[in-house]
Amino acid sequence: MNTPADTPPPIADPPIPVSSPLQGSPGPGGTHIQDPATLASARDDERVRRVELIISLVLRIGVVLSLVIVAIGLGITFAHNAGYTSSGRLLHHLISSRASFPHTLGSVASGVGHMNGNAIVVFGLILLILTPVMRVAVSIFTFIYQHDPRFVVITSTVLAVLITSFFLGRAGAG
Amino acid sequence: MLDGVTPLTFVLELFFISIAAGVLGSLLGLGGGIIVIPALTLLFHVDIRLAIGASIVSVIATSSGAAAAYVRERITNMRVGMFLEIATTTGAVTGAYIEGLVSAKVLYVVFAVVLGYSALAMFRKRSSKDTEHVVTPVPKDRLADWLSLHDSYYDEAEKREIGYQVTHTPLGLGFMYIAGAVSGLLGIGSGALKVPAMDLAMRLPMKVSTATSNFMIGVTAAASAGVYLFRGDIDPLMAAPVAAGVLMGATGGSRVLPRLHNEAVRGIFVAVLVFISVEMLLKGIA
Numbered sequence: 120m121n122t123p124a125d126t127p128p129p130i131a132d133p134p135i136p137v138s139s140p141l142q143g144s145p146g147p148g149g150t151h152i153q154d155p156a157t158l159a160s161a162r163d164d165e166r167v168r169r170v171e172l173i174i175s176l177v178l179r180i181g182v183v184l185s186l187v188i189v190a191i192g193l194g195i196t197f198a199h200n201a202g203y204t205s206s207g208r209l210l211h212h213l214i215s216s217r218a219s220f221p222h223t224l225g226s227v228a229s230g231v232g233h234m235n236g237n238a239i240v241v242f243g244l245i246l247l248i249l250t251p252v253m254r255v256a257v258s259i260f261t262f263i264y265q266h267d268p269r270f271v272v273i274t275s276t277v278l279a280v281l282i283t284s285f286f287l288g289r290a291g292a293g
Numbered sequence: 294m295l296d297g298v299t300p301l302t303f304v305l306e307l308f309f310i311s312i313a314a315g316v317l318g319s320l321l322g323l324g325g326g327i328i329v330i331p332a333l334t335l336l337f338h339v340d341i342r343l344a345i346g347a348s349i350v351s352v353i354a355t356s357s358g359a360a361a362a363y364v365r366e367r368i369t370n371m372r373v374g375m376f377l378e379i380a381t382t383t384g385a386v387t388g389a390y391i392e393g394l395v396s397a398k399v400l401y402v403v404f405a406v407v408l409g410y411s412a413l414a415m416f417r418k419r420s421s422k423d424t425e426h427v428v429t430p431v432p433k434d435r436l437a438d439w440l441s442l443h444d445s446y447y448d449e450a451e452k453r454e455i456g457y458q459v460t461h462t463p464l465g466l467g468f469m470y471i472a473g474a475v476s477g478l479l480g481i482g483s484g485a486l487k488v489p490a491m492d493l494a495m496r497l498p499m500k501v502s503t504a505t506s507n508f509m510i511g512v513t514a515a516a517s518a519g520v521y522l523f524r525g526d527i528d529p530l531m532a533a534p535v536a537a538g539v540l541m542g543a544t545g546g547s548r549v550l551p552r553l554h555n556e557a558v559r560g561i562f563v564a565v566l567v568f569i570s571v572e573m574l575l576k577g578i579a
Contacts (some may be wrong), residue, residue: 175361178364182358255356284516
């Protein structure tokens, strides 16, 4: 990354600082076969690549796992409510009334404990909502690891907004 | 219309209509949410707030799936994405909060306007000739320099690395706040608003804009989904089939079918979307 647009690499490509240049990132001990700057930037590239793969993995696992839980919950809901598969009179109640399903952390937790289908579905949905949040949390650590204080602050701010949003919703529900 | 429909058939119908919405969304380059919400409200007469709650969950699923792929292919500019997420998440919280204050009629009207705009914007983008990769010098942007937002990506079609400079970051931030607010208010990804902000204002290449928009949509949607969930607007019986259906439709659609380039067919779809937008408008002002 960070290559200046459409210019051939300058003779001494400055190691664009992910870490502060003043603190002099410790050069790789020993090998002097390659230009240390190129070596450092190759290492940075390698790091960035690893970050990208971790983030990609977090997203995929989160989506698949949460949808599996949602499907299990849905199955339990229909298995436990015989009327859901036969009666047409329940539906109106189900799609118009609000808050007839668990939507607080407490009710979801106790519902999951009792194998309540709807609570398990909501638990899966919470996991799904938390997947991008996890992605943000992971990137904070990777920016710390890369010594990039500006982006540590930026991603922490995003995480703070996300956490605040959960509390705003609960306040609104009360 | 819903007499005699059991919850089971309802869930199955939602599932199939959501798959269709996902496929259509990926064909047109729009999200599934903007199509599934009219389907739920106009066909199934679902309360629009519950439709928005179900849609926002599907947006997270689709975006996270797509973002994972884009990140692996290294098209996404993650630094730009993460920086702009400050604005989109704040906007999303604002939008979700406003959604709780306004009446359903207002939501129908705003939705109609955004749907109409997205349909037309998508059509216009296609009609104009693709003049990509003409690298023009951009105005200097010290914020972008300071945050090292400039980057490059490997273009599959051209088989070379294409470098680019980012500019007008504060302007982009402003647009992103609005895009986030619309996303939070209507439960859609609002990629139709995010992409032009990066493409036209910040001058990111089109492919990078699209990938980065997808990358941000999930986090943006998570910010408003939290508000909806604890408010009781995410009905498990609706959100489950909608999330799974849109995700399957969108991923399946993008793998099997190429984007529609046929002008005439696209024209028909745009006409249908504009018609739906008028229906939503009528429901809002009735």
